[in-house]
Amino acid sequence: MKIVVIGGTGLIGSKTVAILRQGGNEVVAASPNNGINSITGEGLEEAMAGTQVVIDLANSPSFEDKAVLEFFETAGRNVLAVEASAGVRHHVALSIVGTDRTPENGYFRAKVAQEKLIVASGISFTIIRSTQFMEFLGGIADAGTQGNVVRLSPGMFQPIASDDVAAAVAGVALSAPRNGIVEIAGPERAPFNEIVARYLKAAGDSREVVRDPEARYFGGLVDEQSLVPLGDARIGRTSLDQWLAQAKKG
Template identity: 45%
Template sequence: MRIVVIGGTGLIGTQVVRLLGDSGHDAVAASPSTGVDTLSGQGLTEALRGADVVVDVTNSPSFEEDVARDFFVRSTRNQIAAGQETGVRHHVALSIIGVDRLPGIGYYRAKVAQEEALRDGGVPYSVVRAAQFFEFVGPVMDMGTQGTEVRLPSTQLRPIASADVARAVADAAQGQPLGNFREIAGPELHRLDRLGEITLAARPDGRTVVTDENAGLFAGVPDGILTGDETVERAATRYEDWLKQD
């Protein structure tokens, strides 16, 4: 199959392109650097011509709700229109576990709008909802750093390696449209403050973790929202093992 990966030069996209290529598919990365702008539609129809599947792993340039909503909705609608014109048979999008259960977070509301645009677009589709990536723990810690303290809430997560997310997205692209979402998370439950402690134990830099239930984007999120329930599909890679890989 010919599979076009929108956002195919990013963290998830590059891995998806490689996995699909290794499986014998004609996998093509599409992004602004390859001349494809999903917001304006420039280069999109040309990129999707002859494609069987389009995979969308793009991300908004901002977490601000209005900017993110405009990006996700307009980008998705442009992809759907170009896909209908070129005969794409399956549209796969990457989203977030718990995205429809956190109306207080503007970025999550924007992602819900993206899912709705895809669902209402009239194309066969699949959505992969993934837990927070291991790769995001470091930036979240940096955002919560005040001097030598890393202030983090005890929010419950089931984080996952980006490689395992990419594998789930590639599997979805090679399968039949779900007309729904599939959830995937890491193998272990962690508290965000504990993840910070694990990170600094493996990579000490002079900072210490302070539990602060009011700190950061995930402050006050109830248990079970960002983890999926007991039926969620669980990848194999553990956070401590991932830390040792770098």
């Protein structure tokens, strides 16, 4: 099977490409660095010739509200238009659990816009909504830091390891389209502030984590249900403690 992975050299993309190639599939790891650009459209037609499945893992270089919305809308329209012409049979996209429940978060609004384009495209699809990656815990702590204090919501949080995300994405790509949403999450659910405190302690970081119900996550308030699956979800295999131990070795 020929599969094109948009954003195929990124964190999730590179892992997904490796899994799919190990399974004997013909995989194109598409990125601007190898002449395939979802924003300009460069190289998309050539890459998608004879392709059965496209996995869209592209991410905006800017998280500023207007820029990220323009990125996902432009890239989405370009990719879906070429897919329609090429006769692609399955569009797989990675999104975020709760992206439609925190409208104050500009990045989440942009992912909602991307999802709407996919649903309206007429191409068979599966949208994978993932909880936040464990690899992003350091950046999340930094975003909430004031001086030596990290202010974070006590809302529920259920991070997932990138290896488990990639495995789920590859599995969905090799399955029939759902024409709907699949949610994935890590095996442990705990308050946001407690998860990040455990990460910082394991990393030997002396910053103090303060429980603050008014703390915002990239612009949006986080409650008990904002960032975790509300129904059935596929659960990753890697626990936070396992991931922290691996990160220390790395």
